[in-house]
Amino acid sequence: VTVIEAVKAVLGQIRSMEPDLNSFVTVDEAFALSQAEAVQKKIDAGELTGPLAGVPVAIKDNICIKDMKTTCSSNILSDFVPTYTAQAVENLIEAGAIIIGKTNMDEFAMGSTTETSAFGPTKNPWNLEYVPGGSSGGSCTAVAAGECFYALGSDTGGSIRQPASYCGVTGLKPTYGTISRYGLIAYGSSLDQIGPVAKDVTDCAAILEVLTSHDKKDSTSVDRKDNHFMEALTKDVKGLRVGIPADYLGEGLNEEVKEAVLKAAKVLEEKGAVVETFDLGRVKYAIPAYYVIASAEASSNLSRFDGVKYGYRAREYEGLHGMYKKSRSEGFGAEVKRRIMLGSFVLSSGYYDAYYIKALKTKALIKKSFDEAFAKYDVILGPTAPTTAPKLNESLSDSLKMYLGDIYTISVNLAGLPGLSIPFGTDHKGLPIGIQLIGDCFQEKNILRAGFALE
Ligand code: GLN
Numbered sequence: 001v002t003v004i005e006a007v008k009a010v011l012g013q014i015r016s017m018e019p020d021l022n023s024f025v026t027v028d029e030a031f032a033l034s035q036a037e038a039v040q041k042k043i044d045a046g047e048l049t050g051p052l053a054g055v056p057v058a059i060k061d062n063i064c065i066k067d068m069k070t071t072c073s074s075n076i077l078s079d080f081v082p083t084y085t086a087q088a089v090e091n092l093i094e095a096g097a098i099i100i101g102k103t104n105m106d107e108f109a110m111g112s113t114t115e116t117s118a119f120g121p122t123k124n125p126w127n128l129e130y131v132p133g134g135s136s137g138g139s140c141t142a143v144a145a146g147e148c149f150y151a152l153g154s155d156t157g158g159s160i161r162q163p164a165s166y167c168g169v170t171g172l173k174p175t176y177g178t179i180s181r182y183g184l185i186a187y188g189s190s191l192d193q194i195g196p197v198a199k200d201v202t203d204c205a206a207i208l209e210v211l212t213s214h215d216k217k218d219s220t221s222v223d224r225k226d227n228h229f230m231e232a233l234t235k236d237v238k239g240l241r242v243g244i245p246a247d248y249l250g251e252g253l254n255e256e257v258k259e260a261v262l263k264a265a266k267v268l269e270e271k272g273a274v275v276e277t278f279d280l281g282r283v284k285y286a287i288p289a290y291y292v293i294a295s296a297e298a299s300s301n302l303s304r305f306d307g308v309k310y311g312y313r314a315r316e317y318e319g320l321h322g323m324y325k326k327s328r329s330e331g332f333g334a335e336v337k338r339r340i341m342l343g344s345f346v347l348s349s350g351y352y353d354a355y356y357i358k359a360l361k362t363k364a365l366i367k368k369s370f371d372e373a374f375a376k377y378d379v380i381l382g383p384t385a386p387t388t389a390p391k392l393n394e395s396l397s398d399s400l401k402m403y404l405g406d407i408y409t410i411s412v413n414l415a416g417l418p419g420l421s422i423p424f425g426t427d428h429k430g431l432p433i434g435i436q437l438i439g440d441c442f443q444e445k446n447i448l449r450a451g452f453a454l455e
Helices: 003-021 029-044 087-094 136-143 161-167 201-211 253-268 283-306 319-331 332-346 352-376 399-404 410-414 444-453
Strands: 025-026 057-062 098-104 150-155 171-174 193-198 243-244 273-278 379-383 419-426 432-439
Touching: 003 025, 003 029, 003 057, 003 098, 025 136, 029 098, 057 136, 087 098, 087 150, 087 201, 098 136, 136 150, 136 161, 136 193, 150 161, 150 171, 150 201, 150 319, 161 419, 161 432, 171 201, 193 201, 193 352, 201 419, 201 444, 243 253, 243 332, 243 352, 253 273, 253 379, 253 419, 253 432, 253 444, 283 332, 283 352, 283 399, 283 410, 332 352, 352 379, 352 410, 379 444, 419 444
Parallel strands: 057 098, 057 150, 243 273, 243 379
Antiparallel strands: 025 098, 150 193, 171 193, 171 419, 379 432, 419 432
16 A cells, blocks of 8 residues: 555545544644655655554654644643644654644543544544544544544553553553653643554554653653563563453452453463452552642642633723733633642642652652552553443543553552553453553563453
């Protein structure tokens, strides 16, 4: 296939699927076709030889691309056009990627269903009555439905892995610091990481190699020398030490998801891995600690959207404060406002020690639990989410229930670890089940190796 053919194929698929799915906020056909021509020339001239050259990609709409609308699926940024491109996207462009458009998401990446988008929900491609998960629901749906070959998502507390599990695709959140956050619109900066969503582990490894780079524009970017992730794909897991946290298999976990995890454990064991269950501990503290820290950082990060510098401004208002208040009241949706209020509260004097500092201490203890685990194991195996995808309109009315669904993913962000979700069978409704492989910091190769052996 030529590059133009590949691009036309995904554009055709987008045209036929979008009325049902709504995975995209923006599709730029003309831009995609002009990139395709330019890249084809470079391929023909032998200037582009890597595996991503000429391959169409979709980008989550909280990752900036110069001259292309970037909305975070929020009314407050509905007309925002960035003047620069995220470093992660620059890396893809350099590798010859063809950008098709920007994908739908929960507003400012806050949510687990893609229903908090100001531009309407994305639907699960396996069954349109169900949610695709979130917040990278648009990216995962687009990959599952063949509207692109792979996509970028962002993961603050599971936003790549959980929708990947609901949509039957593979999603990877790398170790914090691996992929530059320059140009990613911040939610919880100490937890946010960009990562790939793709059809399988091999694609994820190849994309990760391109995305990984040291970037001086991001002060938390790590200079990693060990970025040859494809080397991990050997199908050999002999001697790999795999731990299953018993506390991940208890109350609240759907039986079919649990069976999938145990089946995966068996497959790894048959292939020579050493599998054991153990007590990770402190699991129940992850949700409260995460929602305090993420909301605190969000309240600070989102203070820049005030109607002055960019973004939506209310038409009529009285005075400067009136303008801030009205612009923000009209521009942000309910879930974002809830987080801003919660975050401002836990950071306010008098409550700072009681909530924010306590959450930071809890974060450190959770990291310690993982450190102890990784002294014994190379990989931690468990579910990605407690259930398969819920129905549309089931989650929004009960935020707390939605937050509880993040139990297996958010501790990975609190500890800065890499996590991979791979599809592993379906439930009785025919919806995909995802299982999660967690590695120690900078040990992506271990989880890619285990994930590859399970495909
Ligand atoms: N569901 C979580 C939240 O709402 C995680 C979101 C994310 O990773 N961006 O915060």
